[in-house]
Amino acid sequence: MGDVAWDTAQVFTSETPVPLRVTDGKPRSPSASSPAESSASSCKSAESTDPHGSRTVAAGPSLVARIIRRLEGAFGRQVWRRWGDGLEELVGTILSQNTSNINSGRAYECLERMFARDSKQIDWNAVADAPVARLEKAIRCAGLSRMKSRRIRNILRAIRAERGELSLEFLADWPVDKARNYLTRFEGVGPKTAACILLFSFRQPILPVDTHIHRIAIRLALIGPKVSAEASHAALEAIVPRREFYNFHILLIKHGRQICKAHRPRCHDCPLLSLCPTGPTLIRQGRAAASVK
Ligand code: SF4
Numbered sequence: 001m002g003d004v005a006w007d008t009a010q011v012f013t014s015e016t017p018v019p020l021r022v023t024d025g026k027p028r029s030p031s032a033s034s035p036a037e038s039s040a041s042s043c044k045s046a047e048s049t050d051p052h053g054s055r056t057v058a059a060g061p062s063l064v065a066r067i068i069r070r071l072e073g074a075f076g077r078q079v080w081r082r083w084g085d086g087l088e089e090l091v092g093t094i095l096s097q098n099t100s101n102i103n104s105g106r107a108y109e110c111l112e113r114m115f116a117r118d119s120k121q122i123d124w125n126a127v128a129d130a131p132v133a134r135l136e137k138a139i140r141c142a143g144l145s146r147m148k149s150r151r152i153r154n155i156l157r158a159i160r161a162e163r164g165e166l167s168l169e170f171l172a173d174w175p176v177d178k179a180r181n182y183l184t185r186f187e188g189v190g191p192k193t194a195a196c197i198l199l200f201s202f203r204q205p206i207l208p209v210d211t212h213i214h215r216i217a218i219r220l221a222l223i224g225p226k227v228s229a230e231a232s233h234a235a236l237e238a239i240v241p242r243r244e245f246y247n248f249h250i251l252l253i254k255h256g257r258q259i260c261k262a263h264r265p266r267c268h269d270c271p272l273l274s275l276c277p278t279g280p281t282l283i284r285q286g287r288a289a290a291s292v293k
Contacts, residue, residue: 067220068248071272084200086197090168094148095108099142215256261289267283267289269291
């Protein structure tokens with residue numbers, strides 16, 4: 001279950017849900033819907049100020065609605081469905097930090113092979129009780145395995161000690177801010193990881209911002225150029241309609257992987273070019289990739 005592979009370029013058809021993490025060969029991701037235009041128009045207009053003081057950005061629902069509409073034209077509407085429970089998403093997201101989708105997926109598969117019960121579900125108690133060296137060995141291909149294995153084990157033990165069982169399902173009934181605060185207390189769980197867990201597992205109204213979304217939001221001037229990834233969560237949540245959080249998140253990740261790449265973005269082929277203040281500059285400077293159409 002799980003998490004988005006932030007740095008793996010993959011080609012998806014417009015009808016294919018983006019894999020949030022690949023384990024045992026199955027793509028996993030979360031479903032909800034409504035026309036982007038109508039829902040976006042209900043969002044109040046927002047003017048966000050760069051908290052680092054460089055500039056003020058005005059971005060409103062009409063721009064967000066147009067971005068969503070055009071990306072839906074390219075990739076299809078993204079409909080939420082649950083791909084994993086909270087613990088699965090938590091561990092998967094930690095494994096995905098600073099590595100590729102492929103590597104974190106392999107690490108999760110190793111965990112399944114080593115700790116799965118007959119039902120093929122991972123026995124999280126066994127993971128929590130395992131020597132950290134065994135856990136580290138299981139997730140080695142995800143990188144930073146020493147740090148990640150300790151964090152995963154510590155978080156599992158803390159949840160069990162507090163709740164009396166290893167489950168995060170209680171978060172489904174918590175207000176989003178309370179749930180976010182609970183998760184971000186754990187070492188290794190930052191705003192993005194907490195948002196992924198709450199959106200993908202519990203359909204909570206929260207917008208994860210990964211490296212793709214952060215980069216694209218700056219290029220489209222939805223946020224100021226110096227707004228950090230962490231600060232951009234709140235800035236984007238203020239201008240994207242809540243009911244669009246999942247759709248917007250997945251659309252921008254697809255766009256970031258396939259079109260608006262970090263290096264040599266495909267501005268010539270981009271459906272957002274006429275909305276984007278950065279694309280014409282990149283084209284003029286020869287920093288955009290040549291058209292493949
Ligand atoms: S025009 Fe270029 S920079 Fe702008 S969103 Fe498209 S690919 Fe990204």
